[in-house]
Amino acid sequence: MDLVASLQRVGSVSESLIDIINSIPLRRDALSVPLETNDIRALLSGCISEYTTVTAELLEIDGKKLLYSYAILEDDVERVQRVCNLIDFALIMFELGQCELRVAHEFIEDLLEIQTIDWCQSFWPYISHREDRLANNLDGQKRPGRDLIRYCNALLRRLSKTQNSSFAGKILMFLANAFPLSERSGLNHRGEFDTDNITVWEEESDDDKSLYSQFWSLQRVFADPTTLLTKPELQPAFRETLKTVMDELRNHASVGTTNERTRVPTSVVPTPAELSACGTPAEPEEETTTFVPKWLTSKSLFELQLRDPLFRRAIYAQAYIVCDFLLGHVIDTPQPSGTNKSVIYPRAVTLEMAKFLKATVDTISRPPSTWAAVDLEPAFTRSLKSVIGRDSNWQAWKLNNSPSFEMPSVPESEIAEAKKEIDSRRGTKRAYRFNMGTPALSRLSITPTGIELLRNKQRYTTPDPVEYYEKIREMQDMLANTHDPELMSETKEGIASREWRGLRAARSQDTRYEFARYYTGRSLMALFDGDSENVRKKIKPVNV
Numbered sequence: 141m142d143l144v145a146s147l148q149r150v151g152s153v154s155e156s157l158i159d160i161i162n163s164i165p166l167r168r169d170a171l172s173v174p175l176e177t178n179d180i181r182a183l184l185s186g187c188i189s190e191y192t193t194v195t196a197e198l199l200e201i202d203g204k205k206l207l208y209s210y211a212i213l214e215d216d217v218e219r220v221q222r223v224c225n226l227i228d229f230a231l232i233m234f235e236l237g238q239c240e241l242r243v244a245h246e247f248i249e250d251l252l253e254i255q256t257i258d259w260c261q262s263f264w265p266y267i268s269h270r271e272d273r274l275a276n277n278l279d280g281q282k283r284p285g286r287d288l289i290r291y292c293n294a295l296l297r298r299l300s301k302t303q304n305s306s307f308a309g310k311i312l313m314f315l316a317n318a319f320p321l322s323e324r325s326g327l328n329h330r331g332e333f334d335t336d337n338i339t340v341w342e343e344e345s346d347d348d349k350s351l352y353s354q355f356w357s358l359q360r361v362f363a364d365p366t367t368l369l370t371k372p373e374l375q376p377a378f379r380e381t382l383k384t385v386m387d388e389l390r391n392h393a394s395v396g397t398t399n400e401r402t403r404v405p406t407s408v409v410p411t412p413a414e415l416s417a418c419g420t421p422a423e424p425e426e427e428t429t430t431f432v433p434k435w436l437t438s439k440s441l442f443e444l445q446l447r448d449p450l451f452r453r454a455i456y457a458q459a460y461i462v463c464d465f466l467l468g469h470v471i472d473t474p475q476p477s478g479t480n481k482s483v484i485y486p487r488a489v490t491l492e493m494a495k496f497l498k499a500t501v502d503t504i505s506r507p508p509s510t511w512a513a514v515d516l517e518p519a520f521t522r523s524l525k526s527v528i529g530r531d532s533n534w535q536a537w538k539l540n541n542s543p544s545f546e547m548p549s550v551p552e553s554e555i556a557e558a559k560k561e562i563d564s565r566r567g568t569k570r571a572y573r574f575n576m577g578t579p580a581l582s583r584l585s586i587t588p589t590g591i592e593l594l595r596n597k598q599r600y601t602t603p604d605p606v607e608y609y610e611k612i613r614e615m616q617d618m619l620a621n622t623h624d625p626e627l628m629s630e631t632k633e634g635i636a637s638r639e640w641r642g643l644r645a646a647r648s649q650d651t652r653y654e655f656a657r658y659y660t661g662r663s664l665m666a667l668f669d670g671d672s673e674n675v676r677k678k679i680k681p682v683n684v
Contacts, residue, residue: 157202161229166221171265174273175228177235199230199239200246207247211254223251224266231273242284244274249291257298261307268314275318280325288318289325322544329542331483333364341437351388352442354381359435362458365465369488379496382459386500389455392446393515449514456515457524460504463497464528470494478539579630608642609664639664 163183167173203226210222230244248267252260267274278285292311299308319326339359341352361368361378368375436445445451470489478484489497505525507516537543574582594600612635619631642664 157199157206161206161222161226164225164229166218166225168221170221170224170228171263172269174270175225175232177232180229180232199233200243203230203243203247204250207250208254211251216259220263223263227266228270231270235273240284241274241276242287245284245287245291248274249287249294252291252295257304257307260295261304264307264310268310271314271317275314278318280319280323285319289315320544320546322542322546324542327538327542329480329482329538331538333366335364337363339363339435339437342439351384352439355385355388355442356435356437357381358385358455358458362462365462366485368466369469369485372488372490375490375493379493382500383496385455386459386503388446389452389515392452393449452515453520456504460501460524461528463501467494467497467501476536476539478536479541480539483535483538602645602648605642605646605664605667608638608645609667612638612642612664 160180160183164175164180167175207223207226210219210226213219213222227244227247230239230247231241233239234241234244251263255263275288278288280286280289292315296308296311301308315326339356341356343353358378358381361374368378466489469485469487471487471491473487475484475487504516505521507521576582576585615631615635615638619628619635622628622631646664646667
């Protein structure tokens with residue numbers, strides 16, 4: 141069917157709109173390469189004067205008629221290219237201020253509703269490559285953000301959970317990127333559990349509770365652990381059941397490995413009647429009815445499932461998550477501070493129950509190497525603890541009413557002050573008074589060096605101790621007449637240095653007798669100043 145005939149079937153469409161859209165060249169890469177304003181600028185210059193008078197009405201009403209005409213084209217390649225050009229044109233008109241962004245979203249919504257799942261999956265690259273245009277500053281409570289959520293969820297409901305899981309993941313990732321993390325429409329703000337997650341098994345009478353029945357009865361608590369908080373009388377029965385199941389899993393830990401999976405013998409394959417009894421219909425009632433089993437709960441498979449290490453590991457993970465959740469609601473523990481009261485559950489776990497839960501968590505997170513080498517290998521337990529740690533952060537975030545992660549914009553006044561501070565620090569700094577960083581290094585840097593200085597006799601001749609004594613007295617007089625802290629510090633260092641060198645000189649210049657006679661361990665001044673009278677003593681060398 142050609143384009144003209146399809147337009148006639150749809151009805152009258154604005155000739156101006158038809159001329160513009162049909163004049164856009166068809167492109168092979170229309171799905172991945174968006175149409176830009178410069179690509180059709182020449183085309184718009186000739187028609188925009190007539191078109192802008194009723195742009196919004198023409199694009200919203202006549203554009204949908206044109207979309208339906210493209211949707212019934214037999215040539216699938218041409219259909220995709222025409223549709224891409226029409227929606228790109230709506231996005232360009234939005235950027236030019238001629239219409240609203242919701243027009244493009246309405247085109248996509250109508251298109252996805254009338255096409256098959258396979259066609260929608262092949263068309264999805266168009267939406268993902270135009271994320272920056274379609275998901276620009278969207279709000280989930282207003283249009284067009286609400287429209288985007290609606291048609292994506294409608295498409296997800298049409299997908300098969302087994303055959304279209306990859307496509308469903310792409311849609312969910314697109315929604316996660318399109319909206320901020322604090323978007324309420326994508327959060328379980330009230331902390332509700334999936335109570336529709338029901339596991340069906342062959343229940344037995346209350347008098348005959350086998351391991352099979354006890355094992356699958358745990359799924360009720362795993363699906364909604366808050367029942368143990370609202371009904372504390374159920375806690376003892378849960379504790380005994382979980383203990384029995386954990387012991388049984390431990391007994392099977394030495395059977396099978398992750399690489400050698402036990403095959404199901406043909407003699408124990410469940411019959412259609414058995415599958416129907418455990419909630420799996422043998423034949424669907426309608427062609428559109430699909431059943432996705434969560435667990436195979438037939439009695440004939442139970443023993444083989446216990447031998448499978450991957451199956452046991454899944455139960456360990458469920459038990460760890462539930463026990464960790466219940467440990468946060470022990471009696472007499474303080475209530476967490478937060479504004480979202482819907483995620484604050486009653487503190488109803490008894491101390492005896494808490495002790496058992498703590499032991500179970502420790503067994504799974506730090507298992508003995510004697511029996512858990514296959515089921516609870518270190519890589520698995522590390523991943524499990526990491527997931528629980530991240531989930532605790534999410535719980536704290538929801539407890540505070542899921543605040544936005546976006547930081548407020550910096551005021552202009554703070555920006556101006558920061559610029560002034562940067563400019564002031566860029567100015568010329570005052571020179572530091574010590575070139576080398578410290579006074580000692582600065583003096584050392586200006587000390588003359590060289591071989592000629594080594595030939596100077598004063599460098600290898602020990603001075604007379606009297607010279608040190610006289611220099612020290614001069615420095616003491618200088619110290620008494622100065623008030624400069626820096627000069628006083630340097631003078632004291634000079635006195636201490638000369639006292640030490642003077643004592644070494646007095647000891648080495650054949651004055652052993654006089655040195656021992658007058659030196660009392662006080663200072664160099666003891667060799668020259670008397671003990672009872674301030675009389676200078678001249679030390680004469682005594683030749684030995």
